[in-house]
C-alpha cells in the first residue's frame with residue numbers, strides 16, 4: 001500500500017465523517033482502494049457499512065472528508081462519480097412488476113444507450129448472467145439468486161469501472177452464493193474495482209484483497225485476510241472425549257503434568273468445556289506441536305476420541321476486534337480440520 005499513488009486508487013477517503021443527530025456513525029475514517037482490487041468493509045450490524053457505501057456512491061453526503069472515487073472529487077463532481085460507478089445491494093433498483101429484460105432495457109435507457117445498443121447490451125448481459133430463459137418473465141417470479149444476478153447485470157449496463165456491492169449474497173443458498181462469487185471474480189479479473197460490504201466473513205476471506213473492520217465509527221484493523229488472522233491469537237488443538245471418565249482424567253493430567261512452555265502449553269489444562277467433554281490446548285497447529293501433543297497423550301495413556309486443529313479464522317478476528325465473544329473458546333466452530 002505504501003507504494004500506491006493516489007492516481008491508482010479507485011476509492012480514496014480521508015477523514016470521512018458522518019453523524020445522524022448526535023450519533024456518530026463514521027468518525028473520520030480513511031479508506032484507500034487500489035484500482036482492480038476487491039476491498040471489503042466488515043462490521044457488526046449498524047456499524048455504518050451501508051452509510052459508507054451510500055456516501056461513496058453519492059446517495060447521501062458526508063459531514064466531512066476528502067473523498068475521491070474514480071479520480072473524481074465527490075463533493076465537487078458527484079456527476080462524474082456517478083458515471084464511473086455502479087451500485088447493487090440493499091437498495092436495489094430492480095422492479096419486480098416488469099420482466100428481467102424490461103428492467104435491463106430501462107437501465108439502458110437511463111444510460112442513454114441507443115435502442116439497438118440497449119437491446120444488444122441487455123441480451124449480452126442476460127446471457128452472461130444465465131437469465132435468458134427467465135428474461136421474459138416478471139421479476140417477482142425470480143428466485144433470490146436470480147434477482148441478485150439481475151441486479152448486478154443491470155448495474156453493468158453502464159460498464160462501470162467501480163462497483164459497490166452492499167451485502168450481495170445475503171439470503172442466498174450456498175450454490176447461488178458461490179455462483180455470485182464467481183461472477184465477482186470475473187469482473188475483477190476484467191479490471192473492475194469492487195467495494196464489498198458483507199456479514200459473511202467467508203465471503204470477505206474468499207474475495208477481498210484487503211479487508212477493513214469497522215467498529216465504533218473507526219477502522220479497528222485493516223489488511224489482507226491473512227494479515228488480520230495473524231493479528232489475533234486463537235490457534236488451538238481440541239481433544240474431545242466420548243467417555244466422561246477419560247475426559248476427567250485427561251483434564252487432571254493436563255493440569256498436573258508440566259507441559260513444555262516453549263511449545264505453547266503455558267495455559268496447559270486449557271479451559272475444560274464440560275458439556276462437550278472437550279479440552280483445548282493453545283497451539284499454532286504446526287506438525288511439531290501436534291507430534292508433541294500426540295506423544296504426550298501416548299505417554300499419559302490418554303485416548304481422545306477426536307483431535308481437531310483450529311487456526312484463527314475471520315470469525316475470530318471479527319469477534320476479537322468488535323468486542324464480541326472471547327477468542328478462541330467457541331465450541332463447534334465450523335472451520336476445523338479434523339485430523
Ligand SMILES: Nc1ncnc2c1ncn2[C@@H]1O[C@H](COP(=O)(O)OP(=O)(O)OP(=O)(O)O)[C@@H](O)[C@H]1O
Pocket residue numbers: 020025043044045046047048049050051052199
Ligand atoms: N437515515 C438515518 N437516520 C438516522 N440514523 C440512521 C440513518 N441511516 C442509518 N442510521 C443509523 O446509522 C447506523 C449505521 O447504519 P448502517 O445502515 O450504515 O449500518 P450497517 O453497518 O450497514 O448495518 P447492517 O449490517 O445492519 O446493514 C445505525 O445505527 C443506523 O441506525
